[in-house]
Amino acid sequence: MGEAPLRHRAFAIFYAGRLVSLLGSAMTPVALAFAVLGSSRGPTDLGVVLAAGIVPLLAFLLVGGAVGDRFPRNRVLRLSNLGAGAAQLVAAAILLTGNYSLAALAVTEFLGGICTAFTTPALRGIVPQIVPPDSLRQANSLLGTSKNLTKVAGPAAAGVLVGTVGGGWAIAVDGVSFVLAALLYQLVTLPPAKHTVQDSVLHSVRTGWRQFWSIPWLWRVATAFTVYNVVFTGGWLVLGPGIARDTIGATGWGVVLSVRAVGALLAGLVMYRVAPRRLLPVGLASAALTALPLFALGLHAGVVLLAGATFVAGFCAGVLAVAWDTTMQENIPGHSLSRMAAFDDFGSYAGIPVGELLAGPLGAAFGAPQVVLVGGIVLVVTALSPLRSAAVRALRHPPVRVP
Numbered sequence: 001m002g003e004a005p006l007r008h009r010a011f012a013i014f015y016a017g018r019l020v021s022l023l024g025s026a027m028t029p030v031a032l033a034f035a036v037l038g039s040s041r042g043p044t045d046l047g048v049v050l051a052a053g054i055v056p057l058l059a060f061l062l063v064g065g066a067v068g069d070r071f072p073r074n075r076v077l078r079l080s081n082l083g084a085g086a087a088q089l090v091a092a093a094i095l096l097t098g099n100y101s102l103a104a105l106a107v108t109e110f111l112g113g114i115c116t117a118f119t120t121p122a123l124r125g126i127v128p129q130i131v132p133p134d135s136l137r138q139a140n141s142l143l144g145t146s147k148n149l150t151k152v153a154g155p156a157a158a159g160v161l162v163g164t165v166g167g168g169w170a171i172a173v174d175g176v177s178f179v180l181a182a183l184l185y186q187l188v189t190l191p192p193a194k195h196t197v198q199d200s201v202l203h204s205v206r207t208g209w210r211q212f213w214s215i216p217w218l219w220r221v222a223t224a225f226t227v228y229n230v231v232f233t234g235g236w237l238v239l240g241p242g243i244a245r246d247t248i249g250a251t252g253w254g255v256v257l258s259v260r261a262v263g264a265l266l267a268g269l270v271m272y273r274v275a276p277r278r279l280l281p282v283g284l285a286s287a288a289l290t291a292l293p294l295f296a297l298g299l300h301a302g303v304v305l306l307a308g309a310t311f312v313a314g315f316c317a318g319v320l321a322v323a324w325d326t327t328m329q330e331n332i333p334g335h336s337l338s339r340m341a342a343f344d345d346f347g348s349y350a351g352i353p354v355g356e357l358l359a360g361p362l363g364a365a366f367g368a369p370q371v372v373l374v375g376g377i378v379l380v381v382t383a384l385s386p387l388r389s390a391a392v393r394a395l396r397h398p399p400v401r402v403p
Helices: 009-041 043-070 074-094 101-132 135-163 167-185 203-212 217-249 249-273 279-289 292-298 303-332 335-368 369-390
Strands: none
Touching: 009 074, 009 101, 009 135, 009 167, 009 292, 043 101, 043 167, 043 203, 043 249, 043 335, 074 101, 074 167, 101 135, 101 335, 135 167, 135 203, 135 249, 135 303, 167 279, 167 292, 203 335, 217 279, 217 303, 217 335, 217 369, 249 303, 279 303, 292 303, 292 335, 292 369, 303 335, 303 369
């Protein structure tokens, strides 16, 4: 096991900034939903606002990856967080002053989506620059644990703020958290870059695209999880609540979702200590087990069995997240890591709206339980399919270096 990541000053500062930002962002979905619904005529406005955030994320993500490889990532994170903070503070001001405007709120979310497109690739690319290679898995485990912890604490805190002072204040807290994170990223010192990308941003995107398809293990896993996200989004997030309403009820569904977060939180703690030599294959096998809740839903399992399956799925999803980030950071050169991460994220994000659009019609045509059961089978096959590749099976943790 490598040296504890928090012993490295740059990572400790980065970790603090990430924790602050995650806690603020974890409050926004609940706060934004209730704030918009309370100020508008109905859910249509909320749909427009949410779409205004995801569209620019997809549109600018590949550019964000190229920027993350071309410029110092601490600077990219500082500027993108300042931009996101400004957008959230304007959104909070719109809501708190009672001057609700769908167009104005959509613009703030659009700008926030652009900032996220530049933040995400830089976040994944900066970690190998601030911790030694033998501490990458522990660093990713810490970051994953923090993310899952804020997923539990953030919505609860947002609920308290929404119920007492209003959702606008929770969004204001998110805006301040972005600004605080930017100030912390200002203090992160990076080592001199070994390679610098001098091409134009668009040319870097094109060369990154060719490089992405030249790495067999990378594109096989990334494309498999595009399909995975289509199935998971449609089966769990769209059809799942409807099935749960008719079986375990809304309260039971809330318990199930909380248990999943606890499982993912535990995974981060375990992966900090456990170092499988075949890290990526272990992650992919774990991903196959995330189908268990779909099978339980489709078979109308009771709340105890469904919660148990969901706990296992949450744990396995946490294992996969650490395994995948660590594998990418160990095996992709730093000067192209943000672009490769952007292509990976693009496929993942693109699968979400597809799953959202397909789930309803398929459920109406064949029955939601039946669709969820078939989806579980597809998810297992999809998660395990990259293991057919020798390039995937050959990866080791830590990588075998040729002298």
